[in-house]
Amino acid sequence: MTLHLYSSLERKKREFIPLVPGEARIYVCGVTPYDVTHLGHAFSYVNFDVLRRYLMWKGLKVRYVQNVTDIDDDMIMVSKREGGRPIAQIRDENDAIFRADLDRLNVLRPTVYPFATDHIDAIIETTKRLLALGAAYEVDGDVFFEAQRFSDYGRLNGISIQELAKLDNPESKREEKKRGPLDFLLWQRCAPDEPSWPSPWCDGRPGWSIECTAMSQSHLGDQIDIHGGGSDLIFPHHENEIAQAESATGQSPFCGYWMHNGMLKLDGVKMSKSLGNLVLARNLMERFEPDHLRLYLLSEHYRSDADYREGSIEGLSSRYARLTKVCEEAEEDTEDSALWRVFEEAMDDDLDAPRALDLLDQAAGKVLNGGIGAATLRQALAVLGFAFADARGPARGSLEP
RNA sequence: GGCGCCGUGGCCAAGUGGUAAGGCAGAGGUCUGCAAAACCUUUAUCACCGGUUCGAAUCCGGUCGGCGCCUCCA
Numbered sequence: 001m002t003l004h005l006y007s008s009l010e011r012k013k014r015e016f017i018p019l020v021p022g023e024a025r026i027y028v029c030g031v032t033p034y035d036v037t038h039l040g041h042a043f044s045y046v047n048f049d050v051l052r053r054y055l056m057w058k059g060l061k062v063r064y065v066q067n068v069t070d071i072d073d074d075m076i077m078v079s080k081r082e083g084g085r086p087i088a089q090i091r092d093e094n095d096a097i098f099r100a101d102l103d104r105l106n107v108l109r110p111t112v113y114p115f116a117t118d119h120i121d122a123i124i125e126t127t128k129r130l131l132a133l134g135a136a137y138e139v140d141g142d143v144f145f146e147a148q149r150f151s152d153y154g155r156l157n158g159i160s161i162q163e164l165a166k167l168d169n170p171e172s173k174r175e176e177k178k179r180g181p182l183d184f185l186l187w188q189r190c191a192p193d194e195p196s197w198p199s200p201w202c203d204g205r206p207g208w209s210i211e212c213t214a215m216s217q218s219h220l221g222d223q224i225d226i227h228g229g230g231s232d233l234i235f236p237h238h239e240n241e242i243a244q245a246e247s248a249t250g251q252s253p254f255c256g257y258w259m260h261n262g263m264l265k266l267d268g269v270k271m272s273k274s275l276g277n278l279v280l281a282r283n284l285m286e287r288f289e290p291d292h293l294r295l296y297l298l299s300e301h302y303r304s305d306a307d308y309r310e311g312s313i314e315g316l317s318s319r320y321a322r323l324t325k326v327c328e329e330a331e332e333d334t335e336d337s338a339l340w341r342v343f344e345e346a347m348d349d350d351l352d353a354p355r356a357l358d359l360l361d362q363a364a365g366k367v368l369n370g371g372i373g374a375a376t377l378r379q380a381l382a383v384l385g386f387a388f389a390d391a392r393g394p395a396r397g398s399l400e401p
Numbered sequence: 402g403g404c405g406c407c408g409u410g411g412c413c414a415a416g417u418g419g420u421a422a423g424g425c426a427g428a429g430g431u432c433u434g435c436a437a438a439a440c441c442u443u444u445a446u447c448a449c450c451g452g453u454u455c456g457a458a459u460c461c462g463g464u465c466g467g468c469g470c471c472u473c474c475a
Contacts, residue, residue, distance in 0.1 A: 011405090031475070044475040074473065157471080158404050164471085166403080208473085230475030235404090237474095262406090263469060272474060299413095299424095305406075305469065307413090315413070315425045321438090355415080358423065369440085 003058065005226070006303060006350045008234060008258040009156055013350050016257065018225045023061045026052065027216040027255075029229035029237070030066045030113075033094035034074040039297075039308060040230070040264035040271045041098070042105060042281040046294055047261055047302035047353070048228050049107040049385055054347055057383045064401070065219045066110040067212060068095060070117050071205055076194050087195055091115070101281045103394035104290045105297075106387045111401040112219045116206065120197045122214035123206045126248050127186045127199075135247040139177045141189040141202030147182035150243040156258065157235040184240055186210045209240035213248070216241075222249040224256070231260040262305040271308070279308060288313055290395060291386050292320045298353040298384060319361050324388045326364040327378050336373025339363050343380045353384060 003016040018024050028048050031037055045066075055062050069075075070091040079087050103109075116123075127143055130136040136145045147153045147161065154161045165181055174185065185207030190196050196203040216224055222245070229238065238258065245254035263270045266277045284293055296313045300306035339359070346355040360380055367374050381389035392398050 029475070032473085037475085041475050048475095072473085159471085163403065228475090231405090232470065232474055235471060261475065263475075265468075268468070270469065270474095274474075303406095307468095309413090311425085312413080317425090318438095319424075358415080362423085 003054075003348045004350055005257045005259060007256070008231075008260050009253070009255075011158070014257070016225075018060065019223055019256065022059070023063070024055050024226065025220040025224045026062060026064045026226040026228065027212070027220055027224050028064070028066045028110075028227070029212065029233055030068050031098060032069045032072055032074055033091045033098060034072075034078045035094065035273055036278070036280060037094075037098045037101065038264075038271055038273075038278040039281050039284065042101065042293070043264045043297050043300075043302075043306060044228075044230055044261045045102055045107050046105055046297045046385070047351070048259075049105075050298065050302075050353055050383075051226070051228070051259070051351055052108060053383055053385055053391070054351065063111050063220060064108075065112045065114065065216065067215045068113065068115050069208075069211055070115050071195060071211075072116075072208055076190075080193070084193070088117075097282070101285075103399075104285055105281065105294055106290065106385050106391060106393035106395035108385075108393050109399055109401050114215045114219060116211035116215065119211060119214045119218060120206070122218050123210050124187070124197075124199050126210060126214050126217070126244070129248050130186065130244065133247060135243075136186055137179065138201055139174075141187075141204060142174055142177060142185060143187040143201055143207075144174075144178055144183040145186050145240065145244060145247075146179060147184065147243060148180045150247055152246070153182065153239065153243050156239045156242060184209065184236065186244075209237050210244060212237070212241050213244040217245070217249070222251045223254060226257045226259055227255040228259045228261070231262060234260060259302075261302045262300075265305055265307045267309055268307060270305075284313065289320075291324070291388050292316070294384075294386060295320050295323070295357070299357060301354050302351060319357075322361060322364045322368065323381060323386070326367050326374060327381065327386075327389050330367050330374030330377070333375045334372040336363065336376040339373050339376045339380070343376075347383075356380070356384070 004013040005016045006013045031041060052062050052064050070087060075087050075090060078090055079085050130145060131138065131143065135149055136143055154164045187199055187201055187204055188207055189202050189204045196205055242254050246252045265271060266279055269277055271277055281293065292313065295316050299316060342359050343356050346352045346359060360377060363373055363377055367377060378389050382391040385391045385393060387395040
């Protein structure tokens with residue numbers, strides 16, 4: 001059995017075949033650090049952490065890039081609201097809290113953790129290139145990507161460009177200047193009191209989406225194996241990334257496997273900053289061990305819309321106790337090849353961690369009753385990133401990627 | 402309106418053609434000085450209607466209901 005991953009572009013599971021045998025290049029959309037992060041972010045990054053660990057366990061050399069979009073409307077909004085507070089300060093403050101949460105959850109630090117504002121040159125270069133190729137056009141300092149000229153636009157969203165164009169203002173800015181309703185900004189003029197950078201078109205700032213293209217190209221090359229992120233980023237963000245990257249490089253596909261995690265809901269409603277229905281990982285970690293929270297976050301498949309309810313984590317208490325106990329107490333260091341096989345089978349099936357955990361829990365019960373396989377159990381739990389199983393990571397003092 | 406996901410016992414949930422895993426909660430029990438833990442036992446006409454089939458939770462069509470995306474969002 002080999003690893004099969006579900007890719008949103010084809011809407012099916014495919015065998016994972018990296019561009020370069022033995023290596024995996026992964027880009028995962030990070031956060032915009034203008035505000036708190038919540039359990040939904042933790043759900044996403046813990047699951048991509050498991051993807052990464054599993055690929056490494058399979059023997060692949062993984063390069064994992066996760067960006068920080070530190071210049072956008074929201075960052076500026078917060079800066080203005082707080083009397084012109086420097087954006088770098090807002091970024092660093094929120095990012096430190098975010099990182100501390102992920103560290104406690106034993107999420108491995110990314111191989112590269114780029115900031116958008118450190119890639120303005122690359123953004124300008126990519127924009128120039130898209131202009132030179134005729135994929136973009138400039139209007140009075142603003143540069144737009146012309147979506148209609150990219151025939152595959154809409155494919156990730158499962159909808160044709162003609163259908164998309166019928167919708168209301170997919171990208172609502174600068175409506176009057178655009179050639180087509182789906183065109184989106186690569187570079188934009190900004191207000192005098194907003195952060196800006198010199199460019200051939202105007203002193204301005206990047207649009208949204210171009211920074212991810214610039215960063216993935218800078219750190220992973222023209223084509224990547226896996227692009228991850230929340231399903232809410234599919235449109236327009238990832239749709240735009242495909243259009244930009246493939247237009248700029250002429251290489252297709254830009255990405256082999258599009259992996260989108262489901263949205264975490266709170267009592268049936270999507271958790272989001274705008275609704276304010278947030279549960280924070282750091283608050284939960286006051287009541288539960290980080291590994292216990294990780295167990296919860298891996299108990300729903302990454303692609304499903306998990307629904308958090310009061311009691312969801314408590315419900316896993318006895319499982320958590322069994323798994324930690326087996327790691328602490330099991331003396332006999334025996335392997336269980338059958339357990340390895342079913343574990344790998346579950347994980348090979350689009351990272352079915354919930355199924356894997358069921359299997360490991362059953363095995364833990366047997367080990368605690370005198371069965372064999374403690375070594376396998378511990379190692380498998382380490383692949384899933386549990387610090388109590390000695391998984392390497394920040395929670396065990398290893399900040400190295 | 403468009404795209405997509407989903408409706409399985411009190412709750413969560415596996416199961417993609419051969420008469421329903423598991424977990425939590427509940428009930429009963431074993432063990433224990435009591436309790437806890439552990440272990441054992443116990444709970445389902447699979448949203449509804451129609452179709453295909455020897456046979457469907459599982460495939461097809463429809464209905465109802467819930468959710469996500471289509472605007473910033475992991």
